[in-house]
Amino acid sequence: MASEPRLTAGEKARVAVLVLRMAKRGIGDDRLVGRVYQGDLQRRIDRIVEKAAKREEQQTKRK
Template sequence: MSEVRLTAGEKARSAALVARMCKRGVAGDQVHIADLTRRVDRIHEEAARRTEREQAAMKVELETARQAVALAKTAVRTADRTTKPAAKAALRAAEDALRRTERAARRIGL
């Protein structure tokens, strides 16, 4: 799995909790911060679960786009003269959709 990306809200909550931990740390070494540490850990665990769900969904979408391109190529190969221009247009559209999906997959670390 690639690195876990936090949303803006998760970053803000984590930063606020870390700031509270620092504030408690200034009070002394004997101050209890385990509750805040657990909350930060919980935020990171939820982000990891979300990332896994997003990557699984993106894998399905990527495979669907690849299958659509394969079907469009088959349609071009089997098309007669009257339907070949439409089949080629459909192939270009499927390839464009695949490129967009691959770009999005790279952005999330696949």
């Protein structure tokens, strides 16, 4: 797999907020019924990284 793309400051902040929300959900899990679903937040992080990769690819084509 290719290396991770460079993220802008805004993208890093958004990913950090999403990771904190995932941690908060994990803490709120009672571990009796089952795991808390975090796939929606993971998909949002994946989209941010994919957009960063696309942006980086376009920037390299311009040079």
